Amino acid sequence: MTSNLSTLLTANVGAARAAQLLALVTLPADLPQAPQGRASRAEIAQALNMVLFGGILERVPSGRAYTDDVASAGGKVTFDHGALRTVKWRDNGALPEGEAAFTRILRPLGYVLNGTYPLDRIGMTGRSYAHADAPEGIAQFFLSEFHPERFSDAFRAAVSRVTGTSADPLTPRAQTLLWQLERDGALDLADGAELVGLLVPCFERQHATPSLADYETLLSESAEMAWVATEGNAFNHATDRVDDVFALAEQQKQLGRPMKDKVEVSRSGRVKQTAFRADTVRRAFVGAHGETVERDVPGSFYEFITRDRFADEAAAPQRYDLGFDAGNAQGIFKMTAAAC
Numbered sequence: 001m002t003s004n005l006s007t008l009l010t011a012n013v014g015a016a017r018a019a020q021l022l023a024l025v026t027l028p029a030d031l032p033q034a035p036q037g038r039a040s041r042a043e044i045a046q047a048l049n050m051v052l053f054g055g056i057l058e059r060v061p062s063g064r065a066y067t068d069d070v071a072s073a074g075g076k077v078t079f080d081h082g083a084l085r086t087v088k089w090r091d092n093g094a095l096p097e098g099e100a101a102f103t104r105i106l107r108p109l110g111y112v113l114n115g116t117y118p119l120d121r122i123g124m125t126g127r128s129y130a131h132a133d134a135p136e137g138i139a140q141f142f143l144s145e146f147h148p149e150r151f152s153d154a155f156r157a158a159v160s161r162v163t164g165t166s167a168d169p170l171t172p173r174a175q176t177l178l179w180q181l182e183r184d185g186a187l188d189l190a191d192g193a194e195l196v197g198l199l200v201p202c203f204e205r206q207h208a209t210p211s212l213a214d215y216e217t218l219l220s221e222s223a224e225m226a227w228v229a230t231e232g233n234a235f236n237h238a239t240d241r242v243d244d245v246f247a248l249a250e251q252q253k254q255l256g257r258p259m260k261d262k263v264e265v266s267r268s269g270r271v272k273q274t275a276f277r278a279d280t281v282r283r284a285f286v287g288a289h290g291e292t293v294e295r296d297v298p299g300s301f302y303e304f305i306t307r308d309r310f311a312d313e314a315a316a317p318q319r320y321d322l323g324f325d326a327g328n329a330q331g332i333f334k335m336t337a338a339a340c
Contacts, residue, residue, distance in 0.1 A: 008047035011193035028137020039192030063302030080241035081140035093166030098145040108182035165208040174198035205232025212285035223337035239303040266325035275303035
């Protein structure tokens with residue numbers, strides 16, 4: 001099963017890093033494979049997810065320290081989902097509004113809508129997308145859209161100035177390969193590796209350096225939109241699925257890591273989440289006179305989730321609850337507000 005994945009990863013991160021990721025991340029037991037010389041959409045999705053997971057470890061020291069511990073103990077992590085923030089706003093430059101910037105990528109990769117979650121306390125809507133071919137094994141995407149129309153006139157004007165400079169990172173070549181993948185469900189292995197590399201830049205900030213004045217205007221009303229101003233469409237967090245999130249939280253607190261105060265529990269009781277607080281990053285802004293000004297701001301973070309199985313199903317094995325919870329999500333999102 002790892003042959004195609006190894007090829008896809010090596011082409012994008014090198015042989016040494018590919019080997020590290022394959023040793024660290026649990027692979028789906030039911031990952032569909034294409035015939036020799038081809039890569040299935042599931043394999044391409046898994047490879048992209050592993051590259052993105054490796055990227056967040058490079059940007060989040062607390063998450064890297066945790067996964068280093070796991071690897072040292074001979075364990076593995078289970079990548080449950082990655083979270084992205086988008087802005088549903090007409091002044092979005094060349095980038096499609098809101099989650100459309102990513103659904104145009106996720107659909108050809110085999111993802112389908114799995115749930116919608118109103119995040120009204122923070123002016124957002126969240127939607128989860130699960131992979132149709134291996135929903136329990138391939139990481140989901142939690143895409144959230146921010147709604148500037150729910151905020152003040154000055155706030156909306158600042159949003160327009162920030163997001164209005166956005167470029168579209170999805171190249172014509174990437175669009176061609178995505179169309180072929182959506183049609184056929186697979187690509188030649190070399191084309192699949194190329195597509196992964198073309199998609200990774202989509203998970204970055206696409207707009208220009210924001211002004212400090214606009215950042216402060218956004219921060220005064222929404223820590224979430226202020227985060228988008230500096231970090232853009234990078235992974236807000238990546239999440240490790242663990243057996244007992246309560247025990248893990250206590251263990252990490254004892255190690256002195258910046259753990260969230262409490263575990264969020266869904267209304268069903270089946271989904272429990274906690275996280276490290278966002279690591280601080282230094283970002284540049286444009287000052288009042290056009291000069292470069294640097295500030296420490298919250299970056300991305302590493303999350304943990306425990307998913308119970310549905311107990312009322314007769315089928316064996318019982319399915320994991322792959323849903324989310326609006327209350328949980330809003331509590332977890334505050335991990336980037338705490339450092340503001």
